[in-house]
Amino acid sequence: MSWSLRPIGRAQRARLEALCRATSLFRAVEVATAVELLDESLAGDPDYRFLGAYDGDELVGFACWGPTPGTEGTYDVYWLVVEPEQQGRGIGSQLLGAVEERLRAEHGRLVVVETSARPEYAGTRAFYERRGYTRAATVSGYYAPGDDLVIYRKDLSDGDLARAPS
Numbered sequence: 001m002s003w004s005l006r007p008i009g010r011a012q013r014a015r016l017e018a019l020c021r022a023t024s025l026f027r028a029v030e031v032a033t034a035v036e037l038l039d040e041s042l043a044g045d046p047d048y049r050f051l052g053a054y055d056g057d058e059l060v061g062f063a064c065w066g067p068t069p070g071t072e073g074t075y076d077v078y079w080l081v082v083e084p085e086q087q088g089r090g091i092g093s094q095l096l097g098a099v100e101e102r103l104r105a106e107h108g109r110l111v112v113v114e115t116s117a118r119p120e121y122a123g124t125r126a127f128y129e130r131r132g133y134t135r136a137a138t139v140s141g142y143y144a145p146g147d148d149l150v151i152y153r154k155d156l157s158d159g160d161l162a163r164a165p166s
């Protein structure tokens, strides 16, 4: 299996939307937001950055991140998505590692990721925890009644915790 990490262009817009839908995790409004952020990024907004993982010419995953407004060196990873059939092959780890590498290079200090406490997201939470992210806060009922927000953080100055010990 070989894939490469490259920027995302307008040509991948529909494919990015399809990837978000394919996970069956995101609400329609969330999928629309991902596409909106891509449009803003392609229009030159530096607050939203995208990186794609490609199998040949086909987009099979992507990350979206940006500086958190009003902070010093804090960045949000807004989206990290891998096509369901391609999950578990290291693409998500490679994307997240590449994002962290870019943030370190521009003196990023802290990475924050927001996700859901719903059982369907258990794999996602484990994924971040195994990559050095620690649970910083939970906000009950944030997304919807019974659907809590979980906030993860990773201090980039702690050295390479890309893989926490088993």
Ligand SMILES: CC(C)(COP(=O)(O)OP(=O)(O)OC[C@H]1O[C@@H](n2cnc3c(N)ncnc32)[C@H](O)[C@@H]1OP(=O)(O)O)[C@@H](O)C(=O)NCCC(=O)NCCS
Binding pocket: 023, 025, 078, 079, 080, 081, 082, 083, 086, 087, 088, 089, 090, 091, 092, 093, 094, 115, 121, 123, 124, 126, 127, 130
């Ligand atoms: C979270 C996500 C981005 C991880 O991407 P990925 O390419 O599957 O990640 P990797 O292959 O690098 O690692 C996945 C981990 O799960 C394990 N895994 C095995 N089979 C898997 C499968 N079918 N699906 C997911 N993970 C699997 C891997 O062994 C690995 O475990 P490890 O932590 O012990 O190394 C991906 O599962 C995804 O798109 N999920 C849905 C969207 C989502 O929740 N995004 C994050 C919030 S925006």
